Amino acid sequence: MKSALFQKVKTLSQLRQTIRKLKKEGKKIVLCHGVFDLIHPGHIRHLTSAKKYGDILVITVTADKYIKKGPGRPIFQEALRAEVLSSLNMVDFVAILNSESAVEAIKALKPDYYVKGPDYKSRKKRSKIPQKLIDETQALQVFGGKTVFTDDIVFSSSKLISEYLSVYPKKTKEYLDDLKNRYSADYITDRLSTLENLKIIVIGDSIIDQYHYCFPVGKSSKEPLIVHQFMIDENFAGGVLATANHLASLTKNIHLVSLLGTKKSFEKFILKHLKTNITPKFFYRTDTSTTVKRRYLDRFTRQKLFQISYLNDDPIEPILEKKINKYLKAEIKKFDFVIVNDFGHGLLTEKLIRTICHEAKYLALNVQSNSANYGFNVITKYPRADFVCIDEHEIRLAAHDKYSDLRFLIKKIYKKMKSTLMIITRGSNGSLSYTEKGGFYETPALTDKVVDRVGAGDALFSIASPCAYKTLETEIIPFIGNVAGALQIQIVGHRKSIEFATMVKFINRLLI
Numbered sequence: 001m002k003s004a005l006f007q008k009v010k011t012l013s014q015l016r017q018t019i020r021k022l023k024k025e026g027k028k029i030v031l032c033h034g035v036f037d038l039i040h041p042g043h044i045r046h047l048t049s050a051k052k053y054g055d056i057l058v059i060t061v062t063a064d065k066y067i068k069k070g071p072g073r074p075i076f077q078e079a080l081r082a083e084v085l086s087s088l089n090m091v092d093f094v095a096i097l098n099s100e101s102a103v104e105a106i107k108a109l110k111p112d113y114y115v116k117g118p119d120y121k122s123r124k125k126r127s128k129i130p131q132k133l134i135d136e137t138q139a140l141q142v143f144g145g146k147t148v149f150t151d152d153i154v155f156s157s158s159k160l161i162s163e164y165l166s167v168y169p170k171k172t173k174e175y176l177d178d179l180k181n182r183y184s185a186d187y188i189t190d191r192l193s194t195l196e197n198l199k200i201i202v203i204g205d206s207i208i209d210q211y212h213y214c215f216p217v218g219k220s221s222k223e224p225l226i227v228h229q230f231m232i233d234e235n236f237a238g239g240v241l242a243t244a245n246h247l248a249s250l251t252k253n254i255h256l257v258s259l260l261g262t263k264k265s266f267e268k269f270i271l272k273h274l275k276t277n278i279t280p281k282f283f284y285r286t287d288t289s290t291t292v293k294r295r296y297l298d299r300f301t302r303q304k305l306f307q308i309s310y311l312n313d314d315p316i317e318p319i320l321e322k323k324i325n326k327y328l329k330a331e332i333k334k335f336d337f338v339i340v341n342d343f344g345h346g347l348l349t350e351k352l353i354r355t356i357c358h359e360a361k362y363l364a365l366n367v368q369s370n371s372a373n374y375g376f377n378v379i380t381k382y383p384r385a386d387f388v389c390i391d392e393h394e395i396r397l398a399a400h401d402k403y404s405d406l407r408f409l410i411k412k413i414y415k416k417m418k419s420t421l422m423i424i425t426r427g428s429n430g431s432l433s434y435t436e437k438g439g440f441y442e443t444p445a446l447t448d449k450v451v452d453r454v455g456a457g458d459a460l461f462s463i464a465s466p467c468a469y470k471t472l473e474t475e476i477i478p479f480i481g482n483v484a485g486a487l488q489i490q491i492v493g494h495r496k497s498i499e500f501a502t503m504v505k506f507i508n509r510l511l512i
Contacts, residue, residue, distance in 0.1 A: 008086035009094045015058065016108045018093065023110075028054030031111035033102035033136075035062045036081050037074045042117070044088070049150040050115035051090040059085050060097040060105040068100065068502045073509065101132040106139040114140055114147050172444040179479060180511040188476055188511070189504050192250065195466045199253040201332060203348075203356065204240030204341030206258040206282075208266050208292045209454065209493050211236070213299040231299045235266075236494035237273040239291070240341040242455055245497035246462035246484065247339070248275035255335065256280040257328070259316070259347040264289035275497070281331075283324050288312035291345050302452065302492065313345045313372055321349050328355050337362035337386075337469045341458065343370065344377030353382055362386045364465035365417075366458070369394050384418045387468040389461040389481075391425045410434045421468050423478055425457050425485070433478045443478040446486040446510065452493060459488035459498055483507060 010018065019029055030053045036043065051057045064078045074081065082094045097105050106114060120133060137147045168176065214228035237245065244256045254277060260267055262284050270290075274280060292310040297303060316324070324347075332338055338360040342348050344367070348356075357363060365385035369377055378398040379390055396402055399409045406424065414422045414434055424432045430444040464481035472480075483506055484498050 030054040207239030209238035261289040332359040344373030460485040
């Protein structure tokens, strides 16, 4: 029985040959495409109705790596989803498609009808979210195919999974149930859409994150150490470069101010990896290279083994400082607000900090403690910030207090910084937000599946900052930030940045 089912499951190339022969026999071909993560009565009726349009019903299933419904999805892997579909009597063939849309399958199979469910008729169109159905319809029109819609009962796989498969811990589910009773996914998406015309200047340290993948070959015969064989490497635009790229998915106008070293600047690499709506202004120090953080990882487990940093974190020379200061005084006032990502690698001197704090109409601030600046680079070196986003360890360093209650420390630093919103990230425990008017607000982590923790806090800060500036609701800002953080930890390094469409899909899934 199982072998018979697998005869229905083919590669797209195999299916192209099969469909070509069937077309010569005069058969009408019907194509349906989707994720089909959980087959439910709505799917059965949809596929039954679709089969009525022709003789042969073909289903293409989105491959796992192209599904953008957020962490934990799909629930079922592509091979199992294809097998389940192939067991349905009305389905003639199934193929796994290495694409998010059906365009590739439409071009290859040239179906007479492409059938979508009734919910696609009334979906809200958003300018920043790719409209796949438009591209699919255009591909059909080339050879005279038609897009048709079934008209039957509608169910949501995401909603059924959320309600019945216990994807989240009890506390997180209670939080999401409470949030969706007050705000719909459409409402939050509409609020996010209001950010696209903001003019933002982003200031901070550029970092090149390098991942060198190795394979352990054994103990050295002469030294007490494990020898690793180098296999492959990747370079990522990190630090403030990653922050700017995340922001670019929300807003049209990003101006980036950063510092590069002339000995090895990586400028061509950086420009290639910045999004097109980012306008960079680089300053150059001649005594060093651009900061590089090289991590060595096990090739197969992705476990980090150790790190080497190539950096000069001495303060910049007075002549260069004067040049940057003059530029910031002239430029900052042209922007709605300022985002500072301070990694403590020499760019942000006392004089530049004073200028930024004085000139910024609204300042969003993230000051990071790392191995190179531990205990020296703290948030309180800035006299003020409207929005502060750091982790629990960093606020304890700023307060010089290892043991006191976190809420007490937040109030203390909030007052000292003259802030209007503070978000403290707590890893797997989510985040804790505070405003003087609304008090404290806890937001749980939205996934427990971790690929790579690098950059999660930066992603949260990047996406939450414009939300804070536009004074979105206090409950919504950390939620959107945690959405970004949850998406980022599914990505190796900064291989990809957070995209608006991916966030919207995840928000819809969470609040369905």
